[in-house]
Amino acid sequence: MKLIYRFEKTANVVGGTWQDESLDMSAGAICRQVYVRPTTPTTTYEFNIYDYKNRLMRRFITVVDLINDLTEFPVKGKLRMRIISSSVDEPFDVMLMFENN
Numbered sequence: 001m002k003l004i005y006r007f008e009k010t011a012n013v014v015g016g017t018w019q020d021e022s023l024d025m026s027a028g029a030i031c032r033q034v035y036v037r038p039t040t041p042t043t044t045y046e047f048n049i050y051d052y053k054n055r056l057m058r059r060f061i062t063v064v065d066l067i068n069d070l071t072e073f074p075v076k077g078k079l080r081m082r083i084i085s086s087s088v089d090e091p092f093d094v095m096l097m098f099e100n101n
Helices: none
Strands: 004-012 016-023 024-039 044-050 056-064 067-069 075-079 080-084 089-099
Touching: 004 016, 004 024, 024 044, 024 056, 056 067, 080 089
Parallel strands: none
Antiparallel strands: 004 089, 016 080, 024 067, 024 075, 024 089, 044 056, 044 080
């Protein structure tokens, strides 16, 4: 039976940046959804996801407002998420959905 795991966080962006780690998916999983929403819909930013070996897995460049990406990718261990170059220091909603292997 496959289980769905939801990682949710309020990212408090300061100085245009924020960084955190996701759930530990050591047994392996598939990331099914990446959702990022700033408080202000005109905020521009970059959102990057790195794997446990610090390899860039996903990159969203010059985003305005919402990311709601359903492109699947494999996950092992913890993912590191970064918001950089945000035009505004404000809270962001960050959510990743995982399905175990």
